Amino acid sequence: MTDTAEAKRSGPNSPQTAFTWRHAGLAAEFATATDGTLRLVRLDRPGSTQRGGAVDARSHDTVAPETALPLVELTALGHGSGWSGPRFTGTAFGTRLAYRGHDSGSRAGWEWLTVELHDPATGLTAFVELTSPTGLPVLRSRVRLRNQGAEPLTVQSVSSLLLGGLPSPDTLHVHRARNDWLAECRWYTEPLRDTVADIHVDAHQHDSRAALALTGRGSWPTDGHLPMGALTERDGGGRTWLWQIESPAGWRWDLGERAHGTYLALNGPTDAEHQWRFHLAPGGELTTVPVALALGSGLDDAMGALTSYRRAVRRPHPDHTALPVVFNDYMNTLMGDPTTEKLLPLIDAAADAGAEYFCIDSGWYDDDTEGWWDSVGAWLPSPRRFPDGGLRAVLDRIRERGMVPGLWLEPEVVGVRSPIASALPPEAFFQRDGVRLTEQGRHQLDLRHPAARAHLDKTVDRIVGDWGVGYLKLDYNIVVDPGTCAPGDLAPGAGLLGHAHAYLDWLFGVLDRHPGLVIENCASGGMRMDGATLAVSQLQSTSDQQDPLLFPPIAAAAPTAVPPEQGAVWAYPQPGYDDDLITFTLGGALLGRVHLSGHLNRMSKHQLGLVRDAVSTYKTIRADLARAVPFWPLGLPGWTDAWLALGMRVPGGASYVSVWRRGGESELSMPVQHLAGGEVRTEILHPSAPDAGTAIWDGDGGGLRVALPRTPGALLIRLTQGAENDHR
Structure with a gap:
């Protein structure tokens, strides 16, 4: 609500305008500066004694409008920045877009506020569209531009959210997540001052030009880093600001010092980093990618709020509550040779x-003696691989055994040797300067073109509608940087973002036509693990990592990027593994989505029993996972940590903790803060072997004492309030 529970519209009735927008989980205060621009001067959780947003660290009071940032910063040709440097602040438009009014209200479990800003010189109007799930301390923001002037504008960058007046860089740690192929979700922390040096601002009468900036590039939006970040207070105050940029293509965020405090700027693609520009003709509109900012009393608290937000913003689907176990034949098993x-x-x-x-992974279409990599595109089954009854007979066998059949597909690529490469018009592919792009022997479809979309619609309708496939693993194994310049595109980054949005729109259409279909999003594992795609697909591949000893840090950190019911974690036990390694690789997937693989058909009866026990255990807890939020008793995992732990807390219910030991001492104590001070019952759910390890609640110490006598070792532990314990 804004000021009152009623939705309302207000205008600048006086030189200084101020208003509050709030609900049970979030409160925001706005005020105009002397130049007429509106600023977000306070953002926190109602009733919090530690403010969670744009506040002065010394007084915890609302900051002065001049200390905060304008609601929108943007650059356009002929309208640049007011100073030099890598920061996304101080633009010419930022100081000219004056407050003109706002609307607010509630709908379908969300609160919304739209603020209208206007530049009389150019006629440009900006609508800042803020939304928040009722009761959650999460702010979602995007900006819609409308050219109401007589002259066109070429936009080069525009913010999705700006937040100033945060505490001094002296008091803050910044958190980032490396996200590399086979090594996803690797969070690391450093003082913000390590990048943004103290230059003695008062002596220069000028803010520092330094900034900590992070960008994503190309058609793999999460290659290199997750489009996320966080700030936490270093003095133990506990306040946390956690964000994600929901872009399926380029993105940027930067942090810096301003007016003795810290600012945060969240953007989609820009001209400088991504060759993105947009022609805004008179009457034309442009909308930025959304971003989300979660507030918390610590990193775990903020991650829990962001997890709940991700559930609120995604497309509804029965899979999100059913959590069926998926077997995929690829990893460490058939490896593309079905x-x-x-x-x-x-x-x-x-x-x-x-x-x-049961998902048949890559290779089912391969009937080419020269290899399938550069010949894909038609997506027809191989008679050579499936001679008796064809692929349909295999799909029928899957159904006969009570499972839903699935297939791997890489829809956006067409091999240079594929007949589809010549069957579709040249305009249906990515291009630059009139030349069709080629990457690793493949062309990239442009889903904005009707012929490209019709080709994929025909393909999916055949596979799902005619063959009865109920699961599609949609992979994407090339990266195009910086994008495509089709006719009408001003720059390749704009073409790439246009295609990426068209791809998501195509997925919506597929699910509208086939509402029971389950789609797994994959791009060489986690190279497309962005919020925009996660809001459409049902599952997310977290990695292609094949070493069972290296997967635990990925599995433990995956809930930072994806809710547990969407995060596919490989469990690939092999007949050559001993019992400890079998239970280790199975246990790592039990707080996510089990992606079973391995040569199960070659296992002994005893080994298959271990697999069956783990799957049965998962089925008893998966309903809880669909509403649980994550926590990390040992902190976010390090790549080489000897011990790792991931927890899931069910609101009003039990908590679960997965623990891995890859080395180090055989015993460890870990805090579980939300259960501290009470009596807690511990149950070891996995593995069932009596000598696998122990878990004891230490009521005096306020934590969990775990012993794993051998490496590798893993336990899944359930924690419930009560005195009776199963220590084993």
Whole structure:
């Protein structure tokens, strides 16, 4: 609500305008500066004694409007910045877009506020569209531009959210997440002052030009870093500001010092970093990518709020509550070489182990003696691989064993040797300077073109509608940087973002036509693990990592990027593994989405029993995972940590903790803060072996004492309030 519970519109009735927008989880205060621009001067959680947003660190009071930032900063050709440097502040438009009014209200569990800003010199109007799920301390923001002037504008950058007046860089740690192929979700922390040096601002009468800036590039939006970040107070105050940029293509965020405080700027693609520009003709509109900012009393608290927000913003689907177990034949198993002979025994073994979906991964279309990488695109089954009854007979066998059949597909690429490369018009592909782009022997479809979309619609409708496939793993294994320049594109970054949005719109259309279909999003593992795509797809591949000893830090950190019910974690036990390694690789997936693989058909009865026990355990807890929020008793995992832990807290219910030991001492104590001070019952759910380890609640110490006598070792522990314990 704004000021009152009623939605209302107000205008600048006086030289200084101020208003408050609030609900049970979030409160924001706005005020105009002397130049007429509106500023966000306070953002926190109502009733919090530690403010969670734009506040002065010394007084915890609302900051002066001149100390905060304008609601919008943007650059356009002929309208640049007011100073030199890498920061996204101080633009010419930022000081000219004056407050003109606002609307607010509630709908369908969300609160909304739209603020209208206007530049009389150019006629440019900006609508700052703020939304928040009712009761959650999360702010979502995007900006819509409308050219109401007589002359066109070429926009080069525009902010999605600006927040100034944060505490001094002296008091803050900044958190970032490296996200590399086979090494996803690697968070690291450093003082903000390590990048933004103290230059003695008062002596220069000028803010520092330094900034900590992070960008994503190309068609893999999460290659290099997750489009996320966080600030936490270093003095133990606990306040946390956690953000994500929901861009399926380029993005940028930067932090710096301003007026003795810290500012945060969140952007989609820009001209400088991504070759993105947009022609805004008179009457034309442009909307930025959304961003989200979660407030918390610590990193775990903010991550929990962001997890709940991600559930609120995504497309509804039954899979998000059913959480079926998926067997995929690729990882450490068939590795892209499926045949009827190899698949039939795997199908039987997967069904016996308790799998509910069976996905045939890459290679099912491969009938080319020269290899399939540069010949894909038609997506027809190989008669050579499936000689008796074809692929349909294998899909029928999956259904006969009580599982839903799935197939791997890489829809956006067409191999240079594929007949589809010449069947579709040149305009249906990515291009630069009139030349069709080629990456690793493949062309990239442009889903804005009707022929490209019609080709993929025909493909999916055949696979899902005619063949009865209920699961699609949609992969994407090339990266195009900086994008495409089709006719009408001003710059390649704009073409890339246009295609990326068209791809998501295509996914919406597929799910509208096939509402029961489950879609897994994959791009060489986690190279497309962005909020925009996660809001459409049902599952997210977290990694292609094949070493079971290296997957735990990825599995433990994956809930920072994706809710547990969407995060696909490989569990690939092998007949050559001993019991400890089998239970280790299985246990790592039990607080996510189990992606079972491995040569189960070659296992002994005892080994298959271990797999079946783990799958059965998962089925008893998965309903809790669909509403749980994550926490990390040992902090976010390091890549080489000997011990790792991931927790899931169910509101009003039990808590679960997965613990891995890869080395170090055999015993460890870890705090579980939300249960501290009470009696807690511990139950070891996995593995079932009595000598696997112990878990004891230390009521006096306020934590969990875990012992794992051997490496590698893993436990899944349930914690409930009560005195009775299963220490084993």
